[in-house]
Amino acid sequence: MYAALWQILPGPVWLRILILLVLLAGLLLALSTWVFPWVEEIVNNQEATVGGP
């Protein structure tokens, strides 16, 4: 999977690493902006009250 991704990327090694870092940064931003808040609503695992949910 990741080997194939590496093969698809163009250019020399430094450019590939740069592209990967940019992709990774975008992925982290998307995760923390949309995906994680959505997941958090589903798994509310931080109950702090007495007397049940």
Add this chain to the structure above:
Amino acid sequence: MTETGEPTAEPVRGRRGQRRPRPPVTVLGVLGEVLITAGVLVLLFIGWQLWWNDTYVAGEQSKAAADLSNGWIAEELKARDPKEPAQTPADFGDPVVAEAPGAGKAFAVLYVPRFGAEYHRTIAEGVGVSVLNSTRLGIGHYPDTQMPGEVGNFAVAAHRSAYGGGMHLINELRLGDAVYVQTADGYFTYRFRDLEYVAPTAVAVLAPVPGVPDRAATDAILTLTSCNPLYSTAERIIAYGVFESWQPTSAGPPAELAPIIAAQAKG
């Protein structure tokens, strides 16, 4: 990751430009990569929930609480007759007990110097996620319990970790620590008494006399509830405080709280 078992006989890349032979793509290999990715994503989520988002929400809740408090003080200053001096500390009689607010309404600000001089959080009516997980609120008042200063039990809940972690340091409280509750009417001082560790179902801690549901209350008690142990929801940690004194907004904050309020007004 290195391949084990076989000794590497020669450098993989001999001459410049010569490509390393690509290992065959196997189902197991792809499955392994997918699983590793899933694991990393879960770890990222936990890190985000417990630290990144927690810090962000804590900052927002803190700002919202400061705005609320500053608003009350400004309102009182505006309403006061400028010729009349501020009330001097004295016995202000029985505390003003406010009516129970509507669900989700912010009606008080909590200050606990033991949690840090910058600690101030909004208390709103209700203990659902719309209050506890909010970036604007954070601490929830159990609807059927009493109000600040009222004889009985003023019980509130907040997260120990994540969503701003309003009660992160609850286990650090020491006997006699001040817990201040500010409302539109004034400042209510409680003194921390003891901690208790109970099951999540122990609703008796919310009774007017905590732990003794059938008894009529004679004291005004403050009850804080949160999760225990830290990062777990297996138990609840309960902190009790006893009402000590009250003073109206016009009299200014209690001495220990004054610098905290002043710093908060500066922003």
